[in-house]
Amino acid sequence: MLRLAILRHAEAVPLTDESDAERELTPTGRDMAERMGRYFHDSGLKPDLALVSPxxxxxxxxxxxxxxxGDTFTVDYLPDLYSADLRTLExxxxxxxxxxKFLLLVGHNPGLAELALVLAGRGNKSELARMRGHFPAPALAVIDFDVDTWRKARRGDGQLEHFVTRHVLAK
Structure with missing residues (x-):
């Protein structure tokens, strides 16, 4: 079994004269990122590798x-994840x-939302519907695949195990 966690970045400051790539998180965004980390801890989510947009x-x-x-994860910052479209993410x-075996992607919409939607073909119907409705900043989709290599992870074959947004984290 393989597990993919797709995490859209937390709330960022609006675009100003700075480049888009230099936008930082808002105070709320920083808080939500840490809350997401507590969710990872409490749920036993520990990725083998994190691939993160620069x-x-x-x-x-x-x-x-x-x-x-309260943990560190192996990370690789991939320039391809910045503004990546669905094909690039696949x-x-x-x-x-x-x-x-447990891969974490951290990046941006619309690509990450599209990836989560095309991969998760099964799971709790209300969670799938909620994910289809909105993939906000931050949002986490954890999708399991009954395959042994990432090349075999196909559209619609994934099982949505977790869908977490700021509303879940605020509780």
């Missing part, structure tokens, strides 16, 4: 997640190292 808001989300989890997953 954009500041994605890096800060990942760092907050680690703080909240390629990133397919090319993941075979020893990474």
């Amino acid at each position: 954009a500041r808001r994605a890096k800060e989300t990942f760092e907050g997640l680690e703080r909240g989890a 390629d990133v997953v397919a090319e993941a190292p075979p020893d990474a």
Whole structure:
């Protein structure tokens, strides 16, 4: 079995004169990233490898997640994850190292939302519907695949195990 966690970055400051890649998290975003980390800890989620967009808001989300989890994860910052479309994200997953049985992607919409939607073909119907309705900042989809290599993870074959948004984290 393989597990993929798809995490959209937490709330970032609005775009100003700075480059989009340099946008930082808001105070609420930093808090939500740490809460997401506590969710990881409490749920026993420990990825083998995190692939993270090099954009500041994605890096800060990942760092907050680690703080909240009270753990560190192996990470690789992939330029391809910044503004990645669905096809690029599918390629990133397919090319993941075979020893990474639990892979975490941290990046941006619309690509991450599209990836979660096309991969998760099964799961709790209300959670699937909620995910189809909105993939906010932050949002986490954890999808399990009954395969042994990432290249075999196909559209619609995944089982949605967790869908977590700020509303769940605020409780």
